[in-house]
Amino acid sequence: MSSYILIQYTSFPIYRMNNLVPAPQITSVLTELRSRNRILSAIALAHLALAGLFTVLMALDGRTLLGRNVWTKPWKFAISIAIFTATMAWILPSLSLTDRVEKLATYTISGAMTVEIILISAQAARGVASHFNTSTPLNTTVFMIMGATITISSSVVAYVLWRVIRNPPDLPPAYLWGLGLGMFLFVVMSFQGWLMVFRQSHAVSAPNDGPGLTLLNWSLTGGDLRIAHLVGLHALQALPLTGYLATRWTRVSTRGALALVGIVSVLYGGLTAATFVLSLLGTPLMSTPIVPWLSPSILAGFLLLVTVGGFVLGTALWKRGTAV
Secondary structure (H helix, E strand, O other): OOOOOEEOOOOOOOOOOOOOOOOOOHHHHHHHHHHHOHHHHHHHHHHHHHHHHHHHHHHHOOOEEOOEEOOHHHHHHHHHHHHHHHHHHHHHHHOOOOHHHHHHHHHHHHHHHHHHHHHHHHHHHHOOOOOOOOOOHHHHHHHHHHHHHHHHHHHHHHHHHHHHHHOOOOOOHHHHHHHHHHHHHHHHHHHOHHHHHHHOOOEEOOOOOOOEOOOOOOEOOOEEHHHHHHHHHOHHHHHHHHHHHHHHOOOOOHHHHHHHHHHHHHHHHHHHHHHHHHHHOOOOOOOOOOOOOOOHHHHHHHHHHHHHHHHHHHHHHHHOOEEO
16 A cells, blocks of 8 residues: 655745746656555546547537537546546545555445446437436436445545544644545535435526536526536545645745635635525526537547646646655
């Protein structure tokens, strides 16, 4: 198993106008990620490859479902799962977990996410909806299994958070609080997904197949519970990163770094809550599609490159202050 990550304090900040971070080497970043958690890193890379495949399929396969290309949903889930599994691969070794708990989290998340993307892709290939589809016994079973895999994966993150609270790892306070609050908000908003299941719809005061934002498909005519869901899930990246950067900022004290994490967490949590309430009220958060002249496949390809580039740069910066 990977050894624990120890944040190393240095006498200089990450960002300097006269000493910019050098361009990261993708192979170095991938090697670092693999050394932390080989299985989850492989799952993340596999899903990035699938996102690339689904981008091509969007351009080649003109079939639509609920007004969208059938491969749009698999693409979105592949990107989301890649980010999630890469994040867990990066942070799990730093949490002072026992080998048994870390293996449990690794294998459970990897298995659940693999089943999830297989089912979503299979339904897309069949040209039928994967979510809220109870039209046949087969479709109902697929939908139930997908709900179970997401619940299991989220429960594992909740269990990891509980273990961290019981036995806090030896990490700088601001970074530790960022990790804890990020996992907490992630878990809360993961289970918010069950509200959509119980309602059998993600849209509020609008049809599921109504006009939607380009690629993301967020409703343009009513509320959409997926917005708050997505914002809350990405607390798992935003708040730990805030804690890490606050720790690395040498101009602030430990107390100042903690205050910064607290402020960002309150603002981020407030944003999540606001989008959730507005969605429940049936208020559309978007009024016009973004770059409507671009095809979904072109926009998907662009966002895929941004995702990969952002991950490589972010981990390269992170690696400057960590040691395995």
